[in-house]
Ligand SMILES: *[C@@H]1O[C@H](CO)[C@@H](O)[C@H](O)[C@H]1NC(C)=O
């Protein structure tokens with residue numbers, strides 16, 4: 029049955045056809061939670077909307093009352109109207125769609141915020157665009173901060189090398205350093221040259237060159253070892269910059285309707301495991317204690333440091349405040365498809381000796397998982413290739429048989445390429461599949477090239493199979509690897525049409541609108557143990573919700589322009 033078509037009919041038809049077996053017939057006036065009905069006055073009542081709650085006991089409603097930052101009652105207007113009293117703000121939604129605040133199950137928030145003010149010049153093929161991108165980045169930046177970026181390739185616009193005067197006018201207050209894609213050359217603006225003390229009279233260092241005009245004036249381009257003249261003046265990313273990055277990233281998240289993120293930190297194989305802890309103590313705790321947390325964040329830490337997290341949770345609990353939660357621990361089992369390091373049963377077509385890499389040895393992964401799990405920490409492991417996924421599922425199974433029974437919700441991050449029987453194993457073991465729909469847009473062509481059409485077609489991004497096998501499917505973005513944009517991701521998961529493709533990549537794996545919404549809300553909340561607080565518009569949970577620009581489910585899916593009109597966190601408008 030096509031759920032989507034059903035819902036575009038009327039609510040009453042929907043309710044009558046038992047799509048939600050748990051639906052109570054007399055749901056609208058029901059009160060749950062600790063409130064008494066008579067004396068309560070709501071802070072906020074939103075009415076006349078098209079509200080999807082992600083709560084299976086009452087999926088659709090038109091009105092909602094909020095008090096003390098939490099949902100007080102959801103239903104039709106006549107059932108919430110008595111809660112509107114003196115001082116209640118009432119908003120007529122004029123039919124607009126409202127959904128629970130999106131939960132992005134996999135981001136690198138601070139890293140993403142840092143990237144936002146770095147210029148990405150990869151693929152730029154016009155001087156105008158080069159200059160515009162630098163200009164846009166400068167407007168986000170405090171005076172005096174370095175504007176960094178790169179990836180430019182002058183061959184794409186005919187070969188002319190860039191010079192400082194291209195960008196001096198748009199970057200008067202910020203020193204700039206933009207490296208070429210090959211890393212052997214970079215462009216400084218005039219302010220950066222000045223800070224580095226590079227003048228007409230500076231001599232070329234050994235092994236490098238300062239490009240100059242025929243008159244001998246530096247153009248801004250520095251080659252090889254001459255780059256150090258500027259690089260040595262660029263400060264390490266400071267605590268202040270990381271704090272700004274968090275705020276900037278949170279504002280972007282709110283703009284896209286994201287009210288909760290699961291943050292996997294600035295952590296990649298080989299990175300210092302100190303970084304996420306530094307970000308926690310210097311950035312997140314600062315934000316939390318100074319009122320700068322704008323969205324909810326649930327933090328994961330490197331698995332090697334599990335005992336540190338255990339101690340912290342023992343001391344403070346998982347919920348540090350209404351906005352900051354300690355999640356669990358994260359490790360890697362393999363690499364990525366793009367770098368031919370995701371671990372498969374069969375070799376890469378474009379690299380026939382190579383099946384990928386196991387980046388952490390299984391014995392230490394098993395030991396750490398057993399220890400983390402015994403300490404009641406949630407475990408999340410990165411696995412992309414089919415073999416990596418199976419290795420982790422088997423490992424999880426043996427941990428479950430070693431440690432006592434408990435509600436552990438082991439996670440696999442990405443779960444991108446799966447063998448035919450693997451979705452069933454996710455379901456049987458109750459493993460969370462934390463997946464990123466938008467990656468399928470970027471991967472479709474390279475998967476065909478690297479795995480061959482048959483393998484790519486058989487086992488990639490098996491969202492519907494995972495759902496059909498009762499796996500807990502949680503959506504996310506992996507931002508900044510892909511954009512943080514749930515509305516786009518939802519459409520991607522429904523349509524699965526990569527750029528330049530006519531048809532869906534594995535049409536049978538498309539999910540419907542409400543499956544996608546659930547994966548971005550209630551299932552994502554369960555996937556990180558936050559379902560008591562967020563994930564659905566249910567009485568007692570935080571009133572985190574998003575008002576969309578559209579008033580019908582058809583438009584939500586069809587129209588590319590359906591966008592976030594407002595985002596509320598704890599019943600307070602946080603965007604715009
Ligand atoms: C609204 O909810 C109340 C309480 O459940 C119910 O009696 C009433 O019929 C509903 N009204 C509409 C228009 O659905």
Ligand SMILES: *[C@@H]1O[C@H](CO)[C@@H](O)[C@H](O)[C@H]1NC(C)=O
Pocket residue numbers: 076120121122123124579
């Ligand atoms: C509800 O919104 C619609 C627009 O979708 C509007 O025509 C109608 O007047 C509104 N109803 C109320 C009671 O405000």
Ligand SMILES: *[C@@H]1O[C@H](CO)[C@@H](O)[C@H](O)[C@H]1NC(C)=O
Pocket residue numbers: 227228243244245
């Ligand atoms: C550097 O050389 C250029 C070109 O000869 C000249 O216009 C400029 O004034 C010189 N700058 C300094 C600081 O000497």
Ligand SMILES: *[C@@H]1O[C@H](CO)[C@@H](O)[C@H](O)[C@H]1NC(C)=O
Pocket residue numbers: 391392395
């Ligand atoms: C894993 O734990 C076992 C038993 O405690 C121990 O003998 C072994 O050395 C550990 N292996 C690794 C790689 O840590």
